[in-house]
Amino acid sequence: MSQTHFYEVNIKWKDGRTGELSSPVLNKTIECATPPEFPNGVPGVWSPEHLFVAAINSCYMATFLAIASNFKVEIENFSCKTIARLEMVEGKYLITQAEMFPVIKLINPGTDMDKAMRVAEKAKAGCLVTNSMKTEITLTPEIA
Known part of the structure; x- marks a missing residue:
């Protein structure tokens, strides 16, 4: 391929x-x-701004689910709210920061909690969309 x-x-x-x-x-x-x-x-x-944030969310979800599957972490439910900050910097509008709030519900929380937290961080590091941006990305996962 x-x-x-x-x-x-x-x-x-x-x-x-x-x-x-x-x-x-x-x-x-x-x-x-x-x-x-x-x-x-x-x-x-x-808007382009909403689509920018949607690209972050959709890529993060796809990356998270792929890595979770590789780690054999069973997911019951996944959602993610992302809030982006648009501001004027040196006379140009930029989305300077995007804060992600994934909520991950596990099928086996007792055994998969630590693995799921590692998967959440690996997904942030491996997301091709956020890796292609100069926007600062922060992650605050909630795993249940």
């Missing part, structure tokens, strides 16, 4: 500050727009 992959995403402007994201290999489109905090922003629509 090749170690190089390509992912194509297209956007088509609809009107105002709204566009539609698509990919030739996916069935669904996603409407996106400038967030409402900015001039002419659109409330209730995915």
Whole structure:
């Protein structure tokens, strides 16, 4: 299997500050727009900022589940809330920090608690999305 992959995403402007994201290999489109905090922003629509945070969350989950499987840690439930900080730095907007709050419920908490904590840290270290960003990522896992 090749170690190089390509992912194509297209956007088509609809009107105002709204566009539609698509990919030739996916069935669904996603409407996106400038967030409402900015001039002419659109409330209730995915923004680039939300998609940035969604990339962190989805990659972390996929990485966590893969590593948990390798470590034979059985997961009953997984969720993760991530809160990102957008701020002006030297005249440019940057997402400077993202704080992740995964909640992991184990099938065997008595035997897998320590392994699950190691898996949570390994997933943070191995997440390709966060490894590709200059955003500071913090992790506060809750394992039950």
